[in-house]
Amino acid sequence: xxxxxADLVARVLVDDDQxxxxxxxxxxxxxxxxxxxxxxxxxxxxxxxxxQETFLRAYKNIRSFRGEARFSTWLYRIAYNCFxxxxxxxxxxxxxxxxxxxxxxxxxxxxxxxxxDLMHALSLLPLHxxxxxxxxxxxxxxxxxxxxxxxxxxGTVKTNVLRGREKLKRTLAAWGPD
Amino acid sequence: MNEISHxxxxxxxxxxxxxxxxxxxxxxxxxxxLPAPRRSPxxxxxxxxxxxxxxxxxxxxxxxxxxRFVVVAMERLxxxxxxxxxxxxxxxxxxxxxxxxxxxxxxxxxxxx
Numbered sequence: 001x002x003x004x005x006a007d008l009v010a011r012v013l014v015d016d017d018q019x020x021x022x023x024x025x026x027x028x029x030x031x032x033x034x035x036x037x038x039x040x041x042x043x044x045x046x047x048x049x050x051x052q053e054t055f056l057r058a059y060k061n062i063r064s065f066r067g068e069a070r071f072s073t074w075l076y077r078i079a080y081n082c083f084x085x086x087x088x089x090x091x092x093x094x095x096x097x098x099x100x101x102x103x104x105x106x107x108x109x110x111x112x113x114x115x116x117d118l119m120h121a122l123s124l125l126p127l128h129x130x131x132x133x134x135x136x137x138x139x140x141x142x143x144x145x146x147x148x149x150x151x152x153x154x155g156t157v158k159t160n161v162l163r164g165r166e167k168l169k170r171t172l173a174a175w176g177p178d
Numbered sequence: 179m180n181e182i183s184h185x186x187x188x189x190x191x192x193x194x195x196x197x198x199x200x201x202x203x204x205x206x207x208x209x210x211x212l213p214a215p216r217r218s219p220x221x222x223x224x225x226x227x228x229x230x231x232x233x234x235x236x237x238x239x240x241x242x243x244x245x246r247f248v249v250v251a252m253e254r255l256x257x258x259x260x261x262x263x264x265x266x267x268x269x270x271x272x273x274x275x276x277x278x279x280x281x282x283x284x285x286x287x288x289x290x291x
Contacts, residue, residue, distance in 0.1 A: 138192040
Protein backbone atom coordinates (compact mmCIF):
# COMPACT_ATOMS: atom_id res chain seq x y z
CA UNK A 1 0.00 0.00 0.00
CA UNK A 2 1.34 3.41 -0.95
CA UNK A 3 2.01 5.74 1.95
CA UNK A 4 0.09 9.00 2.04
CA UNK A 5 1.80 12.37 2.31
CA ALA A 6 0.69 12.51 5.97
CA ASP A 7 2.38 9.14 6.66
CA LEU A 8 5.61 10.35 5.08
CA VAL A 9 5.51 13.63 7.01
CA ALA A 10 5.01 11.63 10.23
CA ARG A 11 8.11 9.57 9.45
CA VAL A 12 10.14 12.71 8.88
CA LEU A 13 8.86 14.18 12.14
CA VAL A 14 9.31 11.11 14.34
CA ASP A 15 12.46 9.52 12.91
CA ASP A 16 13.95 12.34 10.82
CA ASP A 17 13.59 9.90 7.92
CA GLN A 18 15.27 11.53 4.92
CA UNK A 19 14.16 8.72 2.59
CA UNK A 20 10.56 9.60 3.43
CA UNK A 21 11.30 13.25 2.69
CA UNK A 22 12.90 12.18 -0.60
CA UNK A 23 9.64 10.46 -1.54
CA UNK A 24 7.74 13.68 -0.79
CA UNK A 25 10.15 15.60 -3.03
CA UNK A 26 9.73 13.04 -5.83
CA UNK A 27 5.95 13.30 -5.59
CA UNK A 28 5.72 17.08 -5.64
CA UNK A 29 8.79 18.24 -7.58
CA UNK A 30 6.95 18.43 -10.90
CA UNK A 31 4.09 20.62 -9.69
CA UNK A 32 6.35 22.89 -7.61
CA UNK A 33 8.87 23.31 -10.43
CA UNK A 34 6.04 23.82 -12.91
CA UNK A 35 4.48 26.55 -10.77
CA UNK A 36 7.80 28.32 -10.34
CA UNK A 37 8.60 28.06 -14.04
CA UNK A 38 5.39 29.90 -14.80
CA UNK A 39 5.94 32.45 -12.05
CA UNK A 40 9.50 33.15 -13.22
CA UNK A 41 8.28 33.28 -16.82
CA UNK A 42 10.13 30.20 -18.02
CA UNK A 43 13.48 31.04 -16.43
CA UNK A 44 14.23 27.36 -15.91
CA UNK A 45 17.47 27.74 -13.95
CA UNK A 46 15.97 30.28 -11.55
CA UNK A 47 12.81 28.18 -11.17
CA UNK A 48 14.84 25.09 -10.25
CA UNK A 49 16.98 27.05 -7.78
CA UNK A 50 13.82 28.35 -6.12
CA UNK A 51 12.30 24.86 -6.15
CA GLN A 52 15.35 23.50 -4.37
CA GLU A 53 15.13 26.31 -1.84
CA THR A 54 11.43 25.51 -1.38
CA PHE A 55 12.08 21.89 -0.46
CA LEU A 56 15.00 22.74 1.83
CA ARG A 57 12.81 25.21 3.71
CA ALA A 58 10.03 22.65 3.86
CA TYR A 59 12.41 20.15 5.47
CA LYS A 60 13.73 22.64 7.99
CA ASN A 61 10.26 23.85 8.94
CA ILE A 62 8.32 20.60 8.67
CA ARG A 63 7.33 20.85 12.34
CA SER A 64 5.24 23.88 11.45
CA PHE A 65 3.14 21.75 9.05
CA ARG A 66 0.07 20.96 11.13
CA GLY A 67 -1.81 18.94 8.54
CA GLU A 68 -4.68 21.46 8.42
CA ALA A 69 -4.02 22.01 4.70
CA ARG A 70 -2.82 19.57 2.07
CA PHE A 71 0.95 19.10 2.01
CA SER A 72 1.02 20.37 -1.59
CA THR A 73 -0.78 23.58 -0.57
CA TRP A 74 1.76 24.12 2.19
CA LEU A 75 4.57 23.58 -0.35
CA TYR A 76 3.02 26.07 -2.82
CA ARG A 77 2.95 28.68 -0.08
CA ILE A 78 6.65 28.18 0.62
CA ALA A 79 7.38 28.21 -3.13
CA TYR A 80 5.45 31.45 -3.59
CA ASN A 81 7.26 33.05 -0.65
CA CYS A 82 10.63 31.98 -2.11
CA PHE A 83 9.64 33.50 -5.43
CA UNK A 84 8.42 36.72 -3.81
CA UNK A 85 11.57 37.13 -1.75
CA UNK A 86 13.72 36.52 -4.82
CA UNK A 87 11.86 39.04 -6.93
CA UNK A 88 12.05 41.59 -4.12
CA UNK A 89 15.79 41.05 -4.07
CA UNK A 90 15.88 41.56 -7.79
CA UNK A 91 13.46 44.50 -7.58
CA UNK A 92 11.41 43.01 -10.40
CA UNK A 93 8.34 42.13 -8.40
CA UNK A 94 6.13 44.74 -10.05
CA UNK A 95 5.96 45.67 -13.71
CA UNK A 96 7.99 43.72 -16.18
CA UNK A 97 7.39 45.51 -19.42
CA UNK A 98 6.34 43.83 -22.62
CA UNK A 99 9.68 44.13 -24.43
CA UNK A 100 11.53 42.62 -21.53
CA UNK A 101 8.94 39.89 -21.40
CA UNK A 102 9.35 39.05 -25.07
CA UNK A 103 13.10 38.76 -24.56
CA UNK A 104 12.53 36.31 -21.73
CA UNK A 105 10.26 34.00 -23.64
CA UNK A 106 11.12 30.34 -23.92
CA UNK A 107 11.76 29.55 -27.60
CA UNK A 108 9.10 26.83 -27.40
CA UNK A 109 6.43 29.44 -26.83
CA UNK A 110 6.73 30.73 -30.36
CA UNK A 111 5.86 27.25 -31.66
CA UNK A 112 2.42 26.95 -33.21
CA UNK A 113 -0.41 25.20 -31.40
CA UNK A 114 -3.10 25.78 -28.89
CA UNK A 115 -0.98 24.66 -25.97
CA UNK A 116 1.79 27.08 -26.74
CA ASP A 117 -0.61 29.93 -27.40
CA LEU A 118 -2.22 29.25 -24.07
CA MET A 119 1.11 29.16 -22.25
CA HIS A 120 2.13 32.34 -24.01
CA ALA A 121 -1.10 34.04 -22.99
CA LEU A 122 -0.58 32.82 -19.44
CA SER A 123 2.89 34.28 -19.30
CA LEU A 124 1.49 37.65 -20.45
CA LEU A 125 -0.90 37.87 -17.52
CA PRO A 126 0.13 40.17 -14.68
CA LEU A 127 1.70 38.30 -11.79
CA HIS A 128 -1.30 38.57 -9.45
CA UNK A 129 -3.66 37.09 -12.08
CA UNK A 130 -1.14 34.52 -13.30
CA UNK A 131 -0.43 33.13 -9.85
CA UNK A 132 -4.14 32.92 -8.99
CA UNK A 133 -4.98 31.20 -12.30
CA UNK A 134 -2.06 28.77 -11.95
CA UNK A 135 -3.02 27.74 -8.43
CA UNK A 136 -6.78 27.49 -8.95
CA UNK A 137 -7.20 26.43 -12.58
CA UNK A 138 -4.05 24.40 -13.20
CA UNK A 139 -3.11 23.04 -9.77
CA UNK A 140 -6.67 22.54 -8.55
CA UNK A 141 -6.55 24.58 -5.37
CA UNK A 142 -9.77 26.06 -4.01
CA UNK A 143 -10.05 29.84 -3.85
CA UNK A 144 -9.66 29.62 -0.11
CA UNK A 145 -6.46 27.57 -0.37
CA UNK A 146 -5.07 29.94 -3.01
CA UNK A 147 -5.86 32.91 -0.75
CA UNK A 148 -3.77 31.29 1.99
CA UNK A 149 -0.92 30.50 -0.38
CA UNK A 150 -0.84 34.00 -1.84
CA UNK A 151 -1.64 35.67 1.50
CA UNK A 152 -4.35 37.87 -0.02
CA UNK A 153 -8.10 38.19 0.67
CA UNK A 154 -10.45 35.56 -0.75
CA GLY A 155 -12.37 38.15 -2.80
CA THR A 156 -9.16 39.32 -4.46
CA VAL A 157 -8.32 35.76 -5.47
CA LYS A 158 -11.76 35.30 -7.01
CA THR A 159 -11.43 38.55 -8.95
CA ASN A 160 -7.92 37.69 -10.17
CA VAL A 161 -8.97 34.21 -11.28
CA LEU A 162 -12.01 35.57 -13.08
CA ARG A 163 -10.04 38.24 -14.93
CA GLY A 164 -7.19 35.89 -15.78
CA ARG A 165 -9.53 33.24 -17.12
CA GLU A 166 -11.39 35.76 -19.23
CA LYS A 167 -8.14 36.87 -20.84
CA LEU A 168 -7.14 33.27 -21.50
CA LYS A 169 -10.58 32.55 -22.94
CA ARG A 170 -10.10 35.34 -25.44
CA THR A 171 -6.89 33.62 -26.52
CA LEU A 172 -8.61 30.26 -26.81
CA ALA A 173 -11.49 31.80 -28.78
CA ALA A 174 -9.25 31.92 -31.85
CA TRP A 175 -9.07 28.12 -31.67
CA GLY A 176 -12.85 27.70 -31.38
CA PRO A 177 -15.04 25.83 -33.88
CA ASP A 178 -16.17 29.05 -35.54
CA MET B 179 -15.19 23.99 -2.27
CA ASN B 180 -13.69 25.39 -5.42
CA GLU B 181 -16.09 27.76 -7.09
CA ILE B 182 -14.43 27.20 -10.46
CA SER B 183 -16.23 24.70 -12.61
CA HIS B 184 -13.99 21.78 -13.54
CA UNK B 185 -15.76 21.65 -16.88
CA UNK B 186 -14.40 25.07 -17.81
CA UNK B 187 -12.42 24.68 -21.07
CA UNK B 188 -9.68 27.04 -19.86
CA UNK B 189 -9.12 24.98 -16.73
CA UNK B 190 -9.10 21.80 -18.77
CA UNK B 191 -6.66 23.23 -21.31
CA UNK B 192 -4.38 24.52 -18.58
CA UNK B 193 -4.26 21.15 -16.87
CA UNK B 194 -3.60 19.38 -20.14
CA UNK B 195 -0.90 21.88 -21.08
CA UNK B 196 0.99 21.34 -17.83
CA UNK B 197 3.65 18.76 -18.67
CA UNK B 198 5.05 16.37 -16.06
CA UNK B 199 8.57 17.53 -15.33
CA UNK B 200 11.01 14.63 -15.12
CA UNK B 201 13.02 14.46 -11.93
CA UNK B 202 16.41 14.22 -13.71
CA UNK B 203 18.38 14.24 -10.46
CA UNK B 204 16.41 17.05 -8.83
CA UNK B 205 15.41 14.97 -5.79
CA UNK B 206 18.95 13.68 -5.33
CA UNK B 207 20.21 17.28 -5.44
CA UNK B 208 17.76 18.32 -2.72
CA UNK B 209 18.66 15.32 -0.52
CA UNK B 210 22.37 16.11 -0.85
CA UNK B 211 21.76 19.57 0.59
CA LEU B 212 19.74 18.43 3.60
CA PRO B 213 21.45 18.80 6.97
CA ALA B 214 22.78 15.60 8.55
CA PRO B 215 19.97 13.65 10.23
CA ARG B 216 19.73 14.24 13.94
CA ARG B 217 20.45 11.29 16.25
CA SER B 218 17.46 9.01 16.25
CA PRO B 219 15.26 9.68 19.31
CA UNK B 220 14.43 5.97 19.34
CA UNK B 221 18.04 4.88 19.91
CA UNK B 222 18.53 7.65 22.46
CA UNK B 223 15.46 6.43 24.37
CA UNK B 224 16.82 2.87 24.32
CA UNK B 225 20.20 3.98 25.63
CA UNK B 226 18.55 5.91 28.50
CA UNK B 227 16.39 2.92 29.45
CA UNK B 228 19.38 0.56 29.42
CA UNK B 229 21.49 2.91 31.55
CA UNK B 230 18.64 3.39 34.05
CA UNK B 231 18.16 -0.39 34.30
CA UNK B 232 21.85 -1.03 34.92
CA UNK B 233 22.01 1.72 37.53
CA UNK B 234 18.91 0.47 39.35
CA UNK B 235 20.25 -3.10 39.31
CA UNK B 236 23.57 -2.00 40.78
CA UNK B 237 21.82 0.00 43.52
CA UNK B 238 19.53 -2.92 44.37
CA UNK B 239 22.52 -5.28 44.55
CA UNK B 240 24.42 -2.99 46.90
CA UNK B 241 21.39 -2.20 49.07
CA UNK B 242 20.42 -5.85 49.53
CA UNK B 243 23.57 -7.27 51.03
CA UNK B 244 25.02 -8.56 47.76
CA UNK B 245 21.75 -9.79 46.33
CA ARG B 246 20.79 -11.84 49.37
CA PHE B 247 17.10 -11.13 48.69
CA VAL B 248 17.32 -13.10 45.43
CA VAL B 249 18.55 -16.22 47.26
CA VAL B 250 15.78 -15.82 49.85
CA ALA B 251 13.12 -15.38 47.14
CA MET B 252 14.36 -18.45 45.25
CA GLU B 253 14.21 -20.52 48.42
CA ARG B 254 10.61 -19.41 48.97
CA LEU B 255 9.69 -20.16 45.33
CA UNK B 256 11.20 -23.63 45.63
CA UNK B 257 8.84 -24.44 48.49
CA UNK B 258 5.72 -23.45 46.45
CA UNK B 259 3.56 -26.15 44.81
CA UNK B 260 3.96 -26.59 41.01
CA UNK B 261 0.45 -25.27 40.29
CA UNK B 262 1.20 -22.03 42.13
CA UNK B 263 4.42 -21.61 40.17
CA UNK B 264 2.54 -22.13 36.90
CA UNK B 265 -0.11 -19.55 37.89
CA UNK B 266 2.60 -17.06 38.83
CA UNK B 267 4.38 -17.49 35.47
CA UNK B 268 1.12 -17.26 33.53
CA UNK B 269 0.02 -14.10 35.40
CA UNK B 270 3.40 -12.48 34.80
CA UNK B 271 3.15 -13.28 31.08
CA UNK B 272 -0.32 -11.73 30.87
CA UNK B 273 0.87 -8.56 32.60
CA UNK B 274 3.81 -8.18 30.20
CA UNK B 275 1.49 -8.72 27.23
CA UNK B 276 -0.95 -6.05 28.45
CA UNK B 277 1.93 -3.61 28.89
CA UNK B 278 3.10 -4.36 25.33
CA UNK B 279 -0.37 -3.79 23.85
CA UNK B 280 -0.73 -0.47 25.72
CA UNK B 281 2.68 0.66 24.43
CA UNK B 282 1.76 -0.32 20.85
CA UNK B 283 -1.56 1.58 21.01
CA UNK B 284 0.19 4.66 22.43
CA UNK B 285 2.81 4.57 19.65
CA UNK B 286 0.15 4.16 16.95
CA UNK B 287 -1.86 7.14 18.19
CA UNK B 288 1.37 9.19 18.41
CA UNK B 289 2.13 8.43 14.75
CA UNK B 290 -1.45 9.18 13.68
CA UNK B 291 -1.45 12.56 15.40
